[in-house]
Amino acid sequence: MWFFKRKGSSGFSSSSTAEKVTHGIDASGLTAIVTGASSGLGCETTRVLALRGVHVIMGVRNMAAGRDVKDAIVKEIPAAKVDLMELDLSSLASVRKFASDFNSSGRPLNLLINNAGIMATPFMLSKDNIELQFATNHLGHFLLTSLLLDTMKKTARESDIEGRIVNVSSESHRSPYPEGIRFDKINDQSGYKKFLAYGQSKLANVLHANELARRFKVSCLLSFFLEKVSGST
Numbered sequence: 001m002w003f004f005k006r007k008g009s010s011g012f013s014s015s016s017t018a019e020k021v022t023h024g025i026d027a028s029g030l031t032a033i034v035t036g037a038s039s040g041l042g043c044e045t046t047r048v049l050a051l052r053g054v055h056v057i058m059g060v061r062n063m064a065a066g067r068d069v070k071d072a073i074v075k076e077i078p079a080a081k082v083d084l085m086e087l088d089l090s091s092l093a094s095v096r097k098f099a100s101d102f103n104s105s106g107r108p109l110n111l112l113i114n115n116a117g118i119m120a121t122p123f124m125l126s127k128d129n130i131e132l133q134f135a136t137n138h139l140g141h142f143l144l145t146s147l148l149l150d151t152m153k154k155t156a157r158e159s160d161i162e163g164r165i166v167n168v169s170s171e172s173h174r175s176p177y178p179e180g181i182r183f184d185k186i187n188d189q190s191g192y193k194k195f196l197a198y199g200q201s202k203l204a205n206v207l208h209a210n211e212l213a214r215r216f217k218v219s220c221l222l223s224f225f226l227e228k229v230s231g232s233t
């Protein structure tokens with residue numbers, strides 16, 4: 001289809017592969033966390049980051065599936081640096097444990113790829129009693145990001161390399177409930193529509209990414225300004 005081949009300003013199109021986009025990049029020395037790395041986009045993201053030299057921590061709920069993916073990657077790329085850590089994004093306790101274990105490992109963190117997701121599930125509640133798609137796709141990643149931010153900032157300061165947080169959203173962010181995010185009705189089973197609830201959670205991913213970008217732009221400008229001021233005294 002012609003529109004899959006139409007190139008954007010990056011020079012790539014939606015038919016460009018991860019390998020093509022990262023061709024020629026040596027990313028050794030970087031560390032990434034990829035959530036939902038046991039299948040689909042997360043699995044391919046992990047493979048290609050590892051191919052480019054990144055040390056990837058796979059945040060996975062299904063450890064057996066994660067181990068299979070890791071083994072396949074290491075078989076294809078013997079020098080790959082890939083580790084597994086258990087992470088269930090639908091459980092705030094699991095997210096806290098993952099972040100605490102990661103932070104106390106002393107590892108740096110350059111890239112956080114918030115990829116894991118579920119789509120259009122029947123109405124269910126998470127372990128914390130929150131509608132499952134919103135809990136998994138947005139809240140788990142929101143908490144994870146917040147808990148890893150200090151480590152990412154420290155890594156960026158020490159390495160002088162900007163970090164990146166990637167929220168994998170969807171075109172469905174354009175199709176949430178008519179009122180957008182139903183903050184006061186997140187758990188309303190009677191009005192639940194599984195595709196609109198998916199759109200709502202993906203809209204939250206976009207808003208979260210926008211707000212992170214806004215805050216970091218402000219704080220980068222502020223530290224640049226402070227550096228200039230302290231350098232001139």
Ligand SMILES: NC(=O)c1ccc[n+]([C@@H]2O[C@H](COP(=O)([O-])OP(=O)(O)OC[C@H]3O[C@@H](n4cnc5c(N)ncnc54)[C@H](OP(=O)(O)O)[C@@H]3O)[C@@H](O)[C@H]2O)c1
Pocket residue numbers: 035036037038039040041042059060061062065087088089090091115116117118119136168169170171
């Ligand atoms: N594929 C597409 O066409 C498409 C289009 C637009 C957006 N997206 C977005 O892209 C992302 C990846 O989608 P995909 O197509 O690759 O889906 P997928 O193949 O179903 O993979 C989803 C991954 O998320 C994991 N996951 C689900 N619930 C989890 C939880 N509670 N805790 C931790 N991990 C969990 C799954 O792990 P388990 O193995 O444990 O289930 C799986 O590894 C999603 O955010 C999706 O919304 C995909």
